[in-house]
Amino acid sequence: MFESLPGLLLLVPLLTAFLIRLIPRHLSRVAAVAGALVALLLYFFLVSVPLDFPPEAAIEWRLWRQNWELSVGTWTVMRLLYVAAAALFLLTVFWAQEGEFVAAGLASLSPLAASLMLPFAPAAVALTLATMAMVVMVQAGKHVSAAASLRYFLLTSLALPFLLLAGWMLISEQLVFADVVWRLLAVGLALLLAGFPFHIWVRPLVSEAPSLALLFLFGLVHVVFLVFTFDLLQDSSFLDNNDRFHTLLRWSGIATAVVGVILTWRPQSHRHLLGALLLLDLGCAIVAVSLGSEGLRPALLLVSGRFISLFLILAALRLAQRQSVPDAALSASSLFHQIPWSTLLFAYGLFSLVGLPLTPGFAGRWALLALAADHSLLSAAVLLFALTGGTVGLLIYVCKLDRPSRVTEPIVERTLAPRNLIAPLLLAFAFVLALLPQPLLTFATYLATLLA
Amino acid sequence: MALVYFVHHLVRSLITMTLPTLFEWIERFDFLRGMPAAYLLLLAGAVVVVIWDWRVSLLALTLQYLVAGLLFIEILEPRLAIIKVLVGLFVTLMLFFTGRQVGQHYRSPHRPPVDTERDDSLHGPPVTAWLTPDRLPFRLLLALLLIVLVLALAGRPGYQLPAVPAAVNVAVFGLSGLGLLGLSLTTKPLPAGMALLMVILAFELFYNSLEQSVTMLAMLAIVNLAITLTIAYLAQAHRPAVLLPE
Numbered sequence: 001m002f003e004s005l006p007g008l009l010l011l012v013p014l015l016t017a018f019l020i021r022l023i024p025r026h027l028s029r030v031a032a033v034a035g036a037l038v039a040l041l042l043y044f045f046l047v048s049v050p051l052d053f054p055p056e057a058a059i060e061w062r063l064w065r066q067n068w069e070l071s072v073g074t075w076t077v078m079r080l081l082y083v084a085a086a087a088l089f090l091l092t093v094f095w096a097q098e099g100e101f102v103a104a105g106l107a108s109l110s111p112l113a114a115s116l117m118l119p120f121a122p123a124a125v126a127l128t129l130a131t132m133a134m135v136v137m138v139q140a141g142k143h144v145s146a147a148a149s150l151r152y153f154l155l156t157s158l159a160l161p162f163l164l165l166a167g168w169m170l171i172s173e174q175l176v177f178a179d180v181v182w183r184l185l186a187v188g189l190a191l192l193l194a195g196f197p198f199h200i201w202v203r204p205l206v207s208e209a210p211s212l213a214l215l216f217l218f219g220l221v222h223v224v225f226l227v228f229t230f231d232l233l234q235d236s237s238f239l240d241n242n243d244r245f246h247t248l249l250r251w252s253g254i255a256t257a258v259v260g261v262i263l264t265w266r267p268q269s270h271r272h273l274l275g276a277l278l279l280l281d282l283g284c285a286i287v288a289v290s291l292g293s294e295g296l297r298p299a300l301l302l303v304s305g306r307f308i309s310l311f312l313i314l315a316a317l318r319l320a321q322r323q324s325v326p327d328a329a330l331s332a333s334s335l336f337h338q339i340p341w342s343t344l345l346f347a348y349g350l351f352s353l354v355g356l357p358l359t360p361g362f363a364g365r366w367a368l369l370a371l372a373a374d375h376s377l378l379s380a381a382v383l384l385f386a387l388t389g390g391t392v393g394l395l396i397y398v399c400k401l402d403r404p405s406r407v408t409e410p411i412v413e414r415t416l417a418p419r420n421l422i423a424p425l426l427l428a429f430a431f432v433l434a435l436l437p438q439p440l441l442t443f444a445t446y447l448a449t450l451l452a
Numbered sequence: 453m454a455l456v457y458f459v460h461h462l463v464r465s466l467i468t469m470t471l472p473t474l475f476e477w478i479e480r481f482d483f484l485r486g487m488p489a490a491y492l493l494l495l496a497g498a499v500v501v502v503i504w505d506w507r508v509s510l511l512a513l514t515l516q517y518l519v520a521g522l523l524f525i526e527i528l529e530p531r532l533a534i535i536k537v538l539v540g541l542f543v544t545l546m547l548f549f550t551g552r553q554v555g556q557h558y559r560s561p562h563r564p565p566v567d568t569e570r571d572d573s574l575h576g577p578p579v580t581a582w583l584t585p586d587r588l589p590f591r592l593l594l595a596l597l598l599i600v601l602v603l604a605l606a607g608r609p610g611y612q613l614p615a616v617p618a619a620v621n622v623a624v625f626g627l628s629g630l631g632l633l634g635l636s637l638t639t640k641p642l643p644a645g646m647a648l649l650m651v652i653l654a655f656e657l658f659y660n661s662l663e664q665s666v667t668m669l670a671m672l673a674i675v676n677l678a679i680t681l682t683i684a685y686l687a688q689a690h691r692p693a694v695l696l697p698e
Contacts, residue, residue: 065667121663125671132682139689146690150641153682154648160675161655168662
C-alpha cells in the first residue's frame with residue numbers, strides 16, 4: 001500500500017467524488033459526512049507513512065513515468081490540507097452549501113496532492129486541473145450567470161503556458177533565456193496568485209461564490225499555490241540574484257493591495273467589501289513571495305490569518321441569515337441593535353482580515369511588514385499606508401452598521417438560545433488566539449523550516 | 453439467393469478495402485505544409501473570433517485542429533502529431549454537443565426582426581442572423597489589424613522563437629494573438645472557451661518543439677479535455693433562467 005501512495009492519493013478522492021456526486025440532493029448531509037470521512041481516511045493514511053529521515057530528504061517513487069517525491073514538509077502540508085478539508089466538509093452538515101461543494105472539493109484534493117509531489121511541469125498542470133475543480137465548486141450549479149467563474153477559470157488557465165515555458169527554460173539552465181524567463185515567471189505567478197493586473201476575478205467571485213467555497217479556495221488551495229511557488233523559487237539559481245524579478249513581483253503585490261484598499265472606500269455590499277479586503281490580503285501574500293525564502297513564514301501566517309478571518313466573517317453572515325435578517329439589511333443601519341453579537345463578529349473578522357492588532361490576522365501582517373522593511377523601506381511604507389487606508393475605509397463602513405434607522409426593528413439576538421451563543425463563542429476563541437498567537441507562530445516557523 | 457450473394461459480396465469488398473495510411477494522408481496534403489498551413493490557421497482563427505454564431509466558429513476551430521496537425525508534423529513524430537489532431541477533434545465534438553444544448557443562447561443577440569411571412573423551416577434563417585450586424589466591422593478590423601501585425605513581426609529576426617520553423621512561428625504568434633483578442637471580446641463561456649483553446653493550441657505548437665516527452669503530451673491532452681469539460685459546464689450554467697424548461 002505504501003508503494004502505491006501517490007496512486008492512492010490521486011485516485012481515491014476522484015473516485016469518491018464521483019460516487020458522492022451520485023448521492024441525491026436530499027441526502028446532502030450523508031454526502032458531507034462521507035466526504036469528511038474520505039478526507040480523514042487520507043489524513044490517517046498519510047500519518048501512517050514512516051517518515052523517519054531528515055527534513056531535507058524525501059521518499060521517491062517512480063509511477064506513470066514520473067518521479068514523485070514526498071518530503072517531510074510536503075507531507076505536513078498534505079496532512080493539513082486533508083484535515084482542513086474534512087472540517088469544511090463536516091461543516092456543510094450544519095451549513096448547507098449550494099451545488100457540488102463536497103464532490104468538487106474532493107476532486108480538487110487529488111490534483112492538489114499531485115502538485116505537491118510532482119516535478120515542476122506536471123505540478124503546474126495539476127494545479128490547473130485543481131482550479132477547474134474549483135470552478136465547479138464556485139459556480140455551484142447556479143443557472144444565472146457564469147461571469148465570475150468564467151473570469152477566474154480563464155485567468156488561472158492562462159497561467160499554465162507561462163509557467164510551463166518558464167519552467168522549461170529554468171530546467172534547461174541556458175543563459176540565453178535568462179532575460180526572458182523571469183518575465184514569463186512573473187506573469188505566470190501574477191496570474192496564479194491574482195496579482196495586479198490579473199486580480200479582476202477576485203471581487204466578482206467573492207460576490208457570487210458559496211461561503212465555504214471561498215474558505216476552500218482562499219485558504220486551502222492558496223496554501224498549495226504558495227508552497228508550489230516557493231518550491232520553484234528555491235530550486236532555481238536563475239532567480240536567486242534576479243532583483244528585477246523580485247521587484248516586479250513585489251510591486252504587483254503592492255498594486256493589488258492598493259487596488260483592494262481603494263475598493264474598500266465605497267463598497268456596494270458586504271460581499272464587495274470582503275472582496276476588496278481579500279485583494280489587500282492577496283497582495284500582501286504576493287509581497288511575501290517576492291521576499292524570497294524568508295517570505296515563506298509570513299506567507300503561511302498570512303494565509304492562516306486569512307482563513308480564520310474569513311471564517312469569522314462568513315460565520316457572522318450565516319448567523320445573521322439564520323436569524324432571518326434579510327440579506328439586504330446586512331448593509332443597512334441598526335444592524336448592531338438587531339443582532340449585536342453577529343455584527344461584532346462580522347466587524348472583528350473584517351478587522352482581522354485587514355490585520356489590525358488584537359486580531360488573529362495581525363501576526364501575519366506584522367511579520368510581513370517587518371520583513372519588507374528589511375528589504376525595502378519604500379515598499380514597506382507603501383504597504384503600511386495601504387493598510388492604514390484600508391482600515392479607515394473599513395471603519396467608515398463598520399460605523400454605518402450602527403446608524404439608527406427610522407423604523408424600530410425587533411431585537412433578535414438577545415435570548416440564550418444555543419444558536420445565539422455561537423457568535424460570542426467564536427469571538428472569544430478568536431480573541432484568545434489573537435492574544436496568544438504563539439502556537440500559530442511556532443507552527444508557521446516549523447512548517448517554513450521544513451519546506452525551505 | 454441472388455440478393456444474399458450480392459450482400460455477401462458487398463460486405464466482403466468493404467472489409468478488404470484498404471484505407472490510406474497515415475503517411476499517405478500526409479503525402480496527399482503535402483501541398484499545405486509550411487506557410488500555407490500557417491495562413492489557413494490565421495484565417496480559421498479570424499473566423500472563430502469574428503463570427504458570432506457558434507456553429508461557424510466551431511467549424512473553423514475544427515479546421516484549425518486539422519491544419520495544426522500539419523504543423524505538428526514539422527516538430528513532432530507523425531504518430532504523436534496525429535494524437536494532437538485526435539484530441540482536437542474530441543474537443544470540437546464535445547463543444548458541438550454543448551453548443552447543441554445551449555445554442556439558442558449563443559445566436560446573435562442582434563438578429564434582424566423576424567419576417568413573419570418568411571418560413572425559416574423552408575428557407576433556413578437569414579444569413580445575416582449568423583453575423584453580428586453592429587459589431588462585425590469592429591471585430592473584423594481588430595482581427596485584420598492583428599493578422600497584419602503578426603505577419604509583419606513574425607518574419608523579423610528579433611521575433612523568431614527558438615527551435616521552431618518559420619511557419620510555426622507565424623502560427624504561434626497569430627493564434628495566441630487572435631485567442632487573446634477573442635477572450636477580450638466576449639463574456640460568454642462557449643466563445644471564450646474556443647478562444648482559450650486557440651491560445652493553448654498556440655502554446656502547444658511552441659512548447660512541443662522544446663519539450664517532446666510523451667508524458668507532457670499526454671498531460672496537455674488531459675488539460676485540453678478538462679478545459680473543454682469546464683467550458684461545457686459553464687456554458688450550461690450560463691443559460692438564462694428563461695431558456696430552461698419549466
